[in-house]
Amino acid sequence: xxxxxxxxxxxxxxxxxxxxxxxxxxxxxxxxxxxxxxxxxxxxxxxxxxxxxxxxxxxxxxxxxxxxxxxxxxxxxxxxxxxxxxxxxxxxxxxxxxxxxxx
Numbered sequence: 001x002x003x004x005x006x007x008x009x010x011x012x013x014x015x016x017x018x019x020x021x022x023x024x025x026x027x028x029x030x031x032x033x034x035x036x037x038x039x040x041x042x043x044x045x046x047x048x049x050x051x052x053x054x055x056x057x058x059x060x061x062x063x064x065x066x067x068x069x070x071x072x073x074x075x076x077x078x079x080x081x082x083x084x085x086x087x088x089x090x091x092x093x094x095x096x097x098x099x100x101x102x103x
């Protein structure tokens with residue numbers, strides 16, 4: 001397995017260059033995964049940006065997820081994010097990665 005950070009990949013919906021926080025590659029299988037990381041310590045606007053990130057992921061040349069952590073996500077936003085199938089809590093990431101990469 002190999003991990004790279006701040007990987008250039010396509011453009012955002014409004015044309016700005018997109019950087020993926022982390023790209024994990026299983027070189028043997030040729031499988032790649034982009035990971036965006038979002039932390040919300042207190043309530044605020046960061047959680048409102050994640051739906052746009054989920055839309056951006058649909059335009060990446062590789063599969064991707066958003067990893068979230070922190071106490072600041074409202075219960076309504078938590079429900080929405082998890083329902084997309086593209087968001088994983090940090091505490092569940094290892095299990096999710098094992099499933100995705102078949103480890």
